[in-house]
Amino acid sequence: MYEQIDESRLDILREICSIGAGHAATALSQLTGRRIDLEVPRVLFTKVEEVPRIAGGAETVVDGLYFRILGDASGVILMIFPEESGREIVRLVLGNTEAMPEDALSVSAMREIGNILTSAFLSAIGQLAGLSLIPSVPGYARDMAGSILDLVLIELSRLEDTALVIETVFREAGEGIRGHFFLLPDPHTLEATLKAAERASSPKGPA
């Protein structure tokens, strides 16, 4: 179902996600008072079995936030932070170093950060594509990357054994906060978003 995506559409997709990730990074910078940069997203098609490797290996412990995309589209967003980065983000937001991983306050802070990032990301994409996109309340878990990615792989493999993974890495200068942002649109939503973006980028119609 993804096979009709050629290089030029991949570029559009990358561009859409750069904008989304830019907004998300700005939101996180404002929240923490630190400058958070982002890497140009990688858009890749990969066998579902390979996805845990992208996240650092199936056994790597990560903080995971899982969102459903609601509104005019459907799909899944998964954010993954290696555990040190997760702790660092909580520290930046709460402004203290006493927070323990997995205490109620830290988990609530993680969820909130996830909400802010995801809302910023989706509203940027939505604006571009003329779609109203809203994130669900996030599910949170700290566990092995493999376990956390299971649910996403299952979603994907209902239709495909190949996943479209849009991966963005957040970096904070100095502290080295890293995170992966996986956007997994369902194929129909992807098509709608691409069409809208193409229309937006060429107002006179298809080239």
Added chain:
Amino acid sequence: MGIADVRTGGPGEVLAAVGLGSCVAVAVRDRARQRGSLAHIMLPQQTDGLRRPGENMRKYADIAVPDAIRALEYIGCRRADMEAKIAGGASIFDLGRGAEGGDIGRRNVEAVIRALEEQGIPLLGSDVGGREGRTVEFSIDTGEMTVKTVRGARRTL
């Protein structure tokens, strides 16, 4: 081994499945011949019954469990001497009541148990459900299945 895969092993070997969330690891062992197989399944069964080109059918419990048994028969094992242990099927994210995909772990476990029953393989032990991911090591020599979680729990089936 990877997701949606079936592996077999002989004396001295340990088969491992890493980072199981809602997935289930199914270990089948011929106690008389020191051979075993491990399957890592993702979904209960294919819902539309269509075989798509290139689709890896071993992600489905109803395909992978018979495959794991057949792989052993192929190397000379006997069904009458086989026994099984399973682990996995957690719900990692709290997705709320009725959320789509929220009960996939439980359905995976049910499908695996059903498939083992259909194949006539006794289930000797299981460590399933809960909220935590698992890593599983299956010793072909002893038939022991060791289950570990990130919070340091360690159980042996």
